[in-house]
Amino acid sequence: MGYLSELVISGLVIGAIYGLIAMAFSVIYKATGLVNFAQGEVGMLIAYLSWSFSTTFGTGALGVVAMAVVGGIAVGLLIERIVMRPMLGEPVFSAVLVTIGLAVVLRSFVILVWGASPQKLDVGAADAVLRFGGIGMRSSQLGVVAVLLLCVLGVWLFFQRSRFGIAMRAVAADEKTARLMGVSTAQVQAVAWAASSVFAGLAGVFFAVIYNLSPELFALGLKAFPATVLGGLDAVIGSGISGLVIGVAENLVGGYVSSTLKEVAGFLLILVVLMVRPFGLFGEREIERV
Template sequence: MNWDFLLQLLVNGAIVGTLYGVVAMCFVLIYKSTKIVNFAQGEFLLIGAWVCWALLVEFQLPFWLGFLVTLLFMFIFGVLLQVVVLRPMIGEPILSVIMLTIGLSIVFQSTLAWIFGEWTKRFPEVFSVDSVNVLGLQVQTAYLMSLVFALVIMVGFYYFFQYSRMGLAMRATAFDQQVAASLGISIKHVFALAWAISAMVSAMAGVVIGMVNGVSSALSFFGIKVFPAAILGGLDSIVGAVVGGLIIGLLENAAQFVDSTWLNWGNLYEIVPFYVLVIILMIKPYGLFGTKDIERI
């Protein structure tokens, strides 16, 4: 058995798992605030990656500036999306809003394919070296950057929800919207901020993945892959999103090792998260850290 190969895959899985956790937190953030599952989450990654690519290639901006402009653009985009498209749906059946997010997903994919084409496009050279040696293991420089960003975002989320006024307002809104409104909290502002943060953080993940794999419409599938991580951890738990992301990242790469060593199926890496999703829904529908919704008649 090739233990070095397994260790390399598990390290990569842990790093990618932190990225999964960050995107899963975006699922949780919107769900906790609005009780909506955003099935256009993957398209947020795709939009962010394409915007950053265009800024670097078409406008020749340096990476750090293009990256910051991309995050600012996605923040504004998230606010406008919630205000213009989603706010009129407040009070409508949840299923209708979920179907709207699915429709947005299709519209975004089609529009981006029309603008940028169907072919995968590579980011320009950002780092002087593609990978670095960490304790004898080769790790992609972009993944190391994503690890740092992911840890910063996780710490930022913790302090935001624990100590900031808007973070406390979002927690109150997630607990009970009517009570939060009675306390003078603007529910509309909370909703808009939730979508803005979700879009901005997802764009960060999209840029990192685009730097490694290139940018194409396939990038939007990343959002669907992360959904099992959110379900595994609990769709209303920020901590659960992080843990679920790490578990899914490790399981994916462990499955790749098993597949390449013994099974040779060729697609186990892609389908393992959905096996996990089905098993978790059967055994623990609320996830590892999710809150059970007990209704009494």
């Protein structure tokens, strides 16, 4: 039972990181209809920026998280304004290729500036062990799960209660009609890119705190993508929850079946689910009249 508990807890931790990146994928897709293949690289860049900020000013946990949020907003807005806005009106395939090019540029930029050697992002009491009954968790592990749940709650309140959230849903449902109703699609997309980068940045920072910081962090984008597909590309909240499912499934497969199958467990899971629900567990079925 102890071994099972360890697998589930560590699965929830990595699953929370997957969930944050999956939400980043989903919020971009919901607002623009694009899959941003530079999502892992964005998280990596913000993690390195937070590490530099921490080593320079010696900030604690709250300072690093705040830097991830502020850095995420800045990086997201810059990418949207400089890279993606000129692609408005262009074919989706061309815009997706731009995100692939952006991924390569960001990866090379990080290696050029910070080097390829692994680093450790030390944050206060991140390694302090908290015990609940017979189960122990590091404070950083508990923190990333709590941050994911707070992000899920915040996204739900944003889409359901705020006028801008409702406007974003309108753009996702029918962009042309939303424009006719006075909704600024440029503002919606800017907010989506900023929010997406914040989610990715938080994931990158927590991964760097719990594990380590290196240019290999970009691979989190690929590892988290199954969670986005499983939850539904247009389901931001569902993608976050699906990240937990993918993380636990990977750990259980690695612990009880084969460590070699751990890396593909998420992809196997989405194959099974998509055969039953092609739009994901929480995605909306698209109905076209002909």
